Amino acid sequence: MSLPDLAYPGLPLGPSSSYIPGPGTHLHLESSTIHASIAGRPTFTPPTAKGSKPTLSIPRLLPSPTHAPIPSSNVSNTNTLPTVGSVVLCRVTRVKSKQVDVVILVVYGAEGKFGRGGEGSVCADEWQAVIRKEDIRATEKEKVVTAEGFRVGDVVRGVVISLGDQSNYYLTTGRNELGVIMAKSEAGNKMYPISWKEFKDPVTGETERRKVAKPF
Amino acid sequence: MDRRRVNGPPGGTTPPCYASTSSGKTHPSSKRTRGANEIRKIFLKTGLTPSASGSAYFELETPPTNHSNSLTNRTPALKLTCTVHGPRPLPRSAPFSPQLLLSTRVKFAPFAARQRRGYIPDSSERDLAAHLETALRGVLIGERWPKSGVDVVITVLEGEEDCPWHALAAGNQNGRTGGWGMMSILSGCITVASAALTDAGIDCVDVVIGGVAAIVRQPAAPAQLVLDPCPSDHEEIIAACVIGYLQSRDEVTETWAKGNITASSDGMGTTPMGFDALVDQAVEAAVAARRVLVEAIREGTEAKIQGSQIDFHAIGAALNIKENAARMRFYRLRKAIEEGEPGATPTKAATTPTKRKKDQANSDEGSAKKVKDEEVVDEAEGGEEGEGN
Numbered sequence: 001m002s003l004p005d006l007a008y009p010g011l012p013l014g015p016s017s018s019y020i021p022g023p024g025t026h027l028h029l030e031s032s033t034i035h036a037s038i039a040g041r042p043t044f045t046p047p048t049a050k051g052s053k054p055t056l057s058i059p060r061l062l063p064s065p066t067h068a069p070i071p072s073s074n075v076s077n078t079n080t081l082p083t084v085g086s087v088v089l090c091r092v093t094r095v096k097s098k099q100v101d102v103v104i105l106v107v108y109g110a111e112g113k114f115g116r117g118g119e120g121s122v123c124a125d126e127w128q129a130v131i132r133k134e135d136i137r138a139t140e141k142e143k144v145v146t147a148e149g150f151r152v153g154d155v156v157r158g159v160v161i162s163l164g165d166q167s168n169y170y171l172t173t174g175r176n177e178l179g180v181i182m183a184k185s186e187a188g189n190k191m192y193p194i195s196w197k198e199f200k201d202p203v204t205g206e207t208e209r210r211k212v213a214k215p216f
Numbered sequence: 217m218d219r220r221r222v223n224g225p226p227g228g229t230t231p232p233c234y235a236s237t238s239s240g241k242t243h244p245s246s247k248r249t250r251g252a253n254e255i256r257k258i259f260l261k262t263g264l265t266p267s268a269s270g271s272a273y274f275e276l277e278t279p280p281t282n283h284s285n286s287l288t289n290r291t292p293a294l295k296l297t298c299t300v301h302g303p304r305p306l307p308r309s310a311p312f313s314p315q316l317l318l319s320t321r322v323k324f325a326p327f328a329a330r331q332r333r334g335y336i337p338d339s340s341e342r343d344l345a346a347h348l349e350t351a352l353r354g355v356l357i358g359e360r361w362p363k364s365g366v367d368v369v370i371t372v373l374e375g376e377e378d379c380p381w382h383a384l385a386a387g388n389q390n391g392r393t394g395g396w397g398m399m400s401i402l403s404g405c406i407t408v409a410s411a412a413l414t415d416a417g418i419d420c421v422d423v424v425i426g427g428v429a430a431i432v433r434q435p436a437a438p439a440q441l442v443l444d445p446c447p448s449d450h451e452e453i454i455a456a457c458v459i460g461y462l463q464s465r466d467e468v469t470e471t472w473a474k475g476n477i478t479a480s481s482d483g484m485g486t487t488p489m490g491f492d493a494l495v496d497q498a499v500e501a502a503v504a505a506r507r508v509l510v511e512a513i514r515e516g517t518e519a520k521i522q523g524s525q526i527d528f529h530a531i532g533a534a535l536n537i538k539e540n541a542a543r544m545r546f547y548r549l550r551k552a553i554e555e556g557e558p559g560a561t562p563t564k565a566a567t568t569p570t571k572r573k574k575d576q577a578n579s580d581e582g583s584a585k586k587v588k589d590e591e592v593v594d595e596a597e598g599g600e601e602g603e604g605n
Contacts, residue, residue, distance in 0.1 A: 006518065010423055010462065010464035011464070028421070031465075038414070038419055039517040040520075040521070041517075081362070125304045125305055166306075
């Protein structure tokens with residue numbers, strides 16, 4: 001069965017007996033047909049395991065550059081929602097003794113890549129999130145001091161572990177690849193990482209403590 | 217003297233008062249020229265508001281008038297614009313929501329009707345918003361957007377009124393928007409909001425389309441069922457019904473009926489005129505309007521897919537060829553790459569970066585020289601393919 005060139009919400013794409021509904025599609029139970037739920041060009045990915053069915057999906061489209069406020073970039077007015085497991089880049093807004101408040105700026109899709117090579121999407125709005133004290137580090141959790149891991153303004157790579165409560169997503173940095181990736185010193189200079197827990201200011205020569213993300 | 221606000225001039229002004237052109241004469245009401253099961257022509261376009269996540273503009277055909285061309289004599293048509301903002305984070309005070317929270321707002325522009333509207337939403341606007349919300353809630357797949365909200369804002373730029381403006385000027389006070397005109401406004405709101413939601417890329421089970429049907433009576437004629445009534449076309453509207461309809465699942469998300477249906481079923485004609493017949497006709501109107509909506513979505517999506525729209529004029533100028541020649545060359549190459557023609561495969565590696573360079577030319581026209589160098593490769597390939605065919 002050939003897929004239509006362009007799909008719009010409600011367009012039947014194929015029977016659920018031969019396809020699996022992927023992102024951008026949904027299953028209508030009464031007719032057991034997979035319908036499109038967003039507008040776009042439908043694609044199907046071949047089955048990963050033998051005996052399983054190909055997945056139908058519709059990739060989300062960005063607004064056309066003629067209409068977008070910033071042309072030739074992937075900044076859009078549409079948000080990609082962080083889900084459990086997605087890698088995010090965020091900025092620290094507040095450091096408390098029990099938790100670190102951050103805002104999510106960029107959302108990457110698949111976990112495991114840690115944002116390497118994957119297409120990140122810049123959020124139109126900032127999503128509130130927290131890194132709890134026990135989620136900062138994987139080991140010796142009870143000895144963690146939040147102020148020795150983060151400072152306001154740091155850019156942090158984290159993974160969403162929960163949708164959290166009413167306002168905050170919960171993130172973790174408890175892995176080698178996760179933590180602070182960009183930081184400025186107290187003097188206001190950009191610093192570079194020198195160890196798993198230290199950044200160095202090239203101007204003053206002083207070091208500051210951070211939960212440093214392992215560079216790729 | 218109010219010191220906290222900007223005060224007007226001390227002398228005071230009087231608003232201009234225009235003389236009525238109709239000079240008290242009542243013109244005959246404009247007549248419906250289309251058939252009973254024919255809807256008005258619709259203009260619909262998506263993606264017109266750059267700052268919104270999704271947007272759409274909706275307009276109904278202005279009915280032809282047999283009066284003079286005076287501005288006050290024209291029959292108002294329906295013009296709506298819709299913007300969708302979101303999905304965006306909920307305010308901090310809002311409780312946890314596992315679903316997308318929908319909020320709708322309908323506002324008449326102050327100049328939408330002959331009677332000026334205030335800035336504070338009045339009851340008819342809140343009413344429309346509530347009806348719109350029920351119509352849209354049924355199509356959204358809310359579970360895909362937890363902890364977020366979406367705002368649908370509709371501005372009525374021009375609303376339909378119950379009788380033509382010249383009749384209003386002649387002292388007919390029934391002509392405010394708020395009567396039968398509300399029905400077509402709601403129907404338009406549903407359609408335009410559906411287009412804007414699709415433009416914003418929010419998951420929906422189907423497109424929802426508004427449709428209106430009405431039972432009308434002309435003097436000395438039996439009552440009649442018509443689709444998409446224009447209030448000023450009809451002497452008397454007995455009942456009307458708006459629905460929000462999902463065609464692919466044959467479901468109705470919103471029904472709003474008004475008028476006296478029992479009184480109209482006195483059976484002068486052969487058509488049955490119960491509530492069911494009215495709803496059936498409204499569904500028919502929605503089905504007819506769906507084609508326009510689907511076509512508008514298709515156009516908007518195609519524009520997005522073409523994404524980096526290539527400025528063929530600039531490329532043509534840089535290459536000393538015509539704009540159309542540059543375009544044809546691009547599409548021929550793209551087709552060859554997509555189809556993976558055996559003749560095109562050896563050059564595939566070379567063509568892909570060339571195409572990318574072309575896209576860059578769009579964003580940076582200053583680099584015409586660079587493009588020129590790249591295009592030499594392109595041109596050679598284009599020639600090859602031409603010979604191959």
